[in-house]
Amino acid sequence: MSHASFARSVAVLLAAAWFPLYAGAQPAHPPVHTGRAPAGMVSIPGGYYRPFYITKGIDSVKIEPFFMDVRAVTNKEFLNFVTANPQWSRSRVPASLAERGYLRQWKSDFVIGGVALENAPVVNVSWFAAHAYAAWVHKRLPTIAEWEYAALAPLRWAATPSRRSGTIDGEAKRELILAWYARPNGPLAPAGTVNENAYGVRDLFGEVWEWTQDFNSVIIPADPRGEANPSSTCGAGAIGTIDPGDYATFMRFAMRNSLLAAYTVDNLGFRCVAEDRN
Amino acid sequence: MKTSTYLLIAIVCFAVSCSKQKPVGKNDTAVTADTSGTSYNNHGSIYDMDMPFTDQNGKPVGWTSLKGKVRIMAMFFSHCPAACPIITEDIKKAEALLPEAARDSIGITMISFDSKRDTSARLMEFYRAHNLNPRWELLHGASDDVRMIANLLNVDYKEWPSGDFTHQNLIFVVDCSGRIALRREGLGKDPHELSEKVLALLYTSNSCCAPTPARVADGLSAAR
Numbered sequence: 001m002s003h004a005s006f007a008r009s010v011a012v013l014l015a016a017a018w019f020p021l022y023a024g025a026q027p028a029h030p031p032v033h034t035g036r037a038p039a040g041m042v043s044i045p046g047g048y049y050r051p052f053y054i055t056k057g058i059d060s061v062k063i064e065p066f067f068m069d070v071r072a073v074t075n076k077e078f079l080n081f082v083t084a085n086p087q088w089s090r091s092r093v094p095a096s097l098a099e100r101g102y103l104r105q106w107k108s109d110f111v112i113g114g115v116a117l118e119n120a121p122v123v124n125v126s127w128f129a130a131h132a133y134a135a136w137v138h139k140r141l142p143t144i145a146e147w148e149y150a151a152l153a154p155l156r157w158a159a160t161p162s163r164r165s166g167t168i169d170g171e172a173k174r175e176l177i178l179a180w181y182a183r184p185n186g187p188l189a190p191a192g193t194v195n196e197n198a199y200g201v202r203d204l205f206g207e208v209w210e211w212t213q214d215f216n217s218v219i220i221p222a223d224p225r226g227e228a229n230p231s232s233t234c235g236a237g238a239i240g241t242i243d244p245g246d247y248a249t250f251m252r253f254a255m256r257n258s259l260l261a262a263y264t265v266d267n268l269g270f271r272c273v274a275e276d277r278n
Numbered sequence: 279m280k281t282s283t284y285l286l287i288a289i290v291c292f293a294v295s296c297s298k299q300k301p302v303g304k305n306d307t308a309v310t311a312d313t314s315g316t317s318y319n320n321h322g323s324i325y326d327m328d329m330p331f332t333d334q335n336g337k338p339v340g341w342t343s344l345k346g347k348v349r350i351m352a353m354f355f356s357h358c359p360a361a362c363p364i365i366t367e368d369i370k371k372a373e374a375l376l377p378e379a380a381r382d383s384i385g386i387t388m389i390s391f392d393s394k395r396d397t398s399a400r401l402m403e404f405y406r407a408h409n410l411n412p413r414w415e416l417l418h419g420a421s422d423d424v425r426m427i428a429n430l431l432n433v434d435y436k437e438w439p440s441g442d443f444t445h446q447n448l449i450f451v452v453d454c455s456g457r458i459a460l461r462r463e464g465l466g467k468d469p470h471e472l473s474e475k476v477l478a479l480l481y482t483s484n485s486c487c488a489p490t491p492a493r494v495a496d497g498l499s500a501a502r
Contacts, residue, residue, distance in 0.1 A: 061439075095322030096430060096456075127429060128327070216428060217436035219444050261429035262322075 036276070041067040042200040043276060049149040052249050063149045068142065069271040071192030072121035072203045072210065073133065075105070075112050081133045083110060088129055098126035101264040120188040121208045121269040127261035130211045130270040139272035141213040144256065146273060148249070153198040155205070167198060177205050177248040185267065208269040209255055218257040323456030324430040329423035331389070334401035334416040341427070344415075347385040348479045350472060351450040353433050355392035356404040361447050364465045366408050368449060372472035373413070380480055386414045391428075391435050391443045393421040431458070451475040 037043045046065040082088050082103075089109040093102055104124050107113030125133075127141075134140045142150070154169035155176070168176065194206040204210075259268075328342045350369050354362035369386060376384070390396035401416040410416075419427075428435055435445035451460040451472060460475040 094326040096324060096326045097322075128426075131426075214425070214436075216425075216432075216434045219434055219436055219446075257434075260432050 037067045038274065040071075041069055041274065044068050044146070044150050044199055044201075044273075047149065049145045049152075051145065052148065052246070052253055061145045063146060065276040066142075066146060067274045067276050068146075068150055068199070068201055069139075069273065070200060070202055072207055072269045072271045073130075074119055074191045075122045076118040078103075078122040078125065078133060079106075079110065079112055079118075081136050085132070085136065088132060093129070095262070097128040097262060099262045099264055102126060102129070104264070105266075116187075116190070119190040121191045121203065123188070123208055123266055123269045124264040125211075125269065126264055127211050127215065127259070131213075134270075134272045137272060139274045141211055141270060142273040143214050144212045144217065144253075147204075147210065147212050148252075150199060150201055151197070151204045153201070156196045156198060174246070174248050178251075180206050181248065181251055188267075203271075208267045209252070209265070211259075211268065211270040212256065215256040215259055216261065218253050324427075324452060324458065325456035327426055327430060329419060329426055331417040331419040331423070332398055334398055334405045336398040339415060339417055341423075344385065344387060345456060346454050347383065348454060348476055349385045349387050349450075349452045350476065351387045351389070351431070351452055352448060353389050353391055353428060353431065353435070353445065355390050355443055355445075356396050356400055357392065357442065361445075361465060363408070365447060365449060366410075368466065368469060369472070370408070370410075371469035372476070375469055375473035376476060380477060381413070383480060384413065384476060388414065388416045389424065389427050390416065390418045391424060391437070391445060392441070393418065393424055394441060432461075451479065453479050 044063075044066050046063050048060040049063050050060045086092060086109075090103050090106065091109055101124055103122075105112075105117060112118050131141060154167040155173055157163075157166045157168050188207060191207065192202050194203045196202045197204060259265075323345075325342045325345045328340055331339045331341060333339050350372065352365050352369060354365055356362070366388070369388075373381060373386065390401065396416075396418045398418065401418060405414065405416055427433075431448070431450060433446050433448055435443050437443050446463060447465050449460075449462050449472060450458055453459050459479055460472065462471060
């Protein structure tokens with residue numbers, strides 16, 4: 001088995017589990033305050049993000065206010081892009097930009113094949129393809145810091161007959177995310193129906209993993225078993241993680257670290273962000 | 279119990295991330311020839327995207343204009359205190375091992391991570407400080423375009439608020455059509471590995487670097 005396919009299958013195995021966290025219960029979303037955000041996006045206020053991997057002397061990263069897509073990009077939306085840019089169709093995309101398996105859930109180059117699939121998040125897209133889509137809609141991919149910052153917000157817990165609506169945060173949120181990471185693959189829910197958070201962003205957890213603009217900036221410290229070549233990276237300081245107990249975040253960084261830009265993965269999609277210029 | 283399961287998963291994940299650093303792994307996607315798929319274009323080339331760059335002379339260089347020559351490539355930044363000067367010296371050693379005709383037919387391309395500080399003038403200083411020659415092109419461009427190159431070459435890097443970069447130390451040998459023939463990680467390794475790969479591409483390749491009689495003769499004498 002080639003290394004790439006091994007890495008991918010492990011990533012698939014780990015990433016697995018895309019049942020919505022609350023299977024069956026479609027949350028009754030409260031109205032979202034979108035502010036000045038364009039349609040389909042919400043405002044994320046600026047602030048400070050404490051990076052998961054830190055280097056000496058760097059406490060936090062300033063996040064400028066930005067707009068984030070409410071939900072992951074769907075197959076249908078991606079088809080619009082492919083139709084307008086046929087160089088990104090399955091049979092024409094070069095191997096350097098998307099590996100085998102690109103859009104393999106589709107019936108053919110320009111046919112998705114199924115209404116449920118149309119509204120599900122698009123997966124099996126490479127970073128190059130996601131990046132090109134984002135540019136096409138005049139947006140961009142979020143940075144890791146932006147994605148993680150938006151994902152810090154508590155999740156909104158929809159009302160069910162047995163409990164009132166509320167939010168879920170802290171350890172309980174972590175446990176929920178980990179439980180989702182550990183569950184085997186399942187059919188994807190329609191994009192925008194899973195786990196809204198306090199900003200009104202949905203699907204960050206419980207649907208698909210998502211590409212980030214700078215996914216290749218995850219540089220995990222050298223292998224403690226001593227296999228890695230100590231001269232293989234040029235370091236700007238000691239790198240460590242601030243919270244070794246935060247496995248959920250650790251897994252996301254490990255996942256990003258395992259990716260190459262041409263990879264296509266069954267449960268890896270994306271969403272876009274845009275600058276908030278005011 | 280539950281926590282230890284997660285930990286195990288995390289460790290597996292981590293092992294994957296570590297093993298990725300082995301050259302073969304990262305290379306797979308870019309260079310593996312696939313002959314089975316009919317609905318899949320398998321001519322993967324780093325020149326499948328085009329981006330504008332500028333060299334140390336201030337001359338614009340389109341990325342795809344680099345096509346057509348065997349190239350030694352690396353990513354670097356001129357303020358890099360330790361690693362990048364070594365990468366540069368490693369490439370110079372390999373260059374020196376090549377017979378003259380071979381040397382004259384290749385290009386050496388270094389792409390800067392540092393879109394803010396590495397201007398053409400700054401790259402010219404680096405060029406002079408390292409006593410380089412016109413075979414060397416030191417390129418700078420917009421950060422989004424640099425990221426595209428890093429992803430075409432599969433180079434991990436991170437910019438810090440200080441403006442410095444953490445990056446993998448990689449040297450590539452790329453054929454005329456943009457296929458990565460060698461991806462070598464590390465510093466101060468045997469330069470013969472690079473020069474021999476260049477010679478192999480120049481004298482045995484059946485791609486756009488098809489050998490000419492002169493090249494073959496030169497290659498044979500180099501091999502002796």
